[in-house]
Amino acid sequence: MTTKREFEAIAHKEGKWWQIRIHQINQAARASRAKDIQDIAADLVATTLNLDPEDVTVHVTLRAPGNIMERWTQARNDLEKAQELSTKGAAESRAVIAELSEDFTITEVARMLGISTQRVSQLKAKKAPTA
Incomplete structure (x- = not known):
């Protein structure tokens, strides 16, 4: 062999x-x-x-020709950073809703933040993703 x-x-x-x-x-x-x-x-x-x-x-x-791979790598890095920021923003949104919900009604929180009461309820119910 x-x-x-x-x-x-x-x-x-x-x-x-x-x-x-x-x-x-x-x-x-x-x-x-x-x-x-x-x-x-x-x-x-x-x-x-x-x-x-x-x-x-x-x-x-x-x-790939020219600087295509550099552009591809940058695009992938940008998407990764965007995902990290999205995750961070979602967690902070949930934290703000939780904090406001301690002292205000869902309707009041919704009006303060300019979102619907349904969205406030959704954010209150969501748990942070586990790593």
Whole structure:
């Protein structure tokens, strides 16, 4: 039984072609379609190293053009921060409702805060999510 050898390939689009680079064997190839990259990369490794294609595993990473990944990472970070702020805002809203409800009626709290009595009741009934 032969152990599979693993390789890393990086592919990026240049014009209408996907450029494939496998640094471990200092070789490159290209593909016209993304779905062909995996097979082409595995064939390149097997041919270059005179291996059986069944003994080769190539992990392919597709690189986005330009600063797309930076923008993607920033967008994901922004969404995470927004979720944290939303959670914090919801907890504080419940705390304010609870505090006001000690001294005022639901109707009075609703009028003070400019929300419906139904919303006051909902916020009073909600428990903070457990971590």
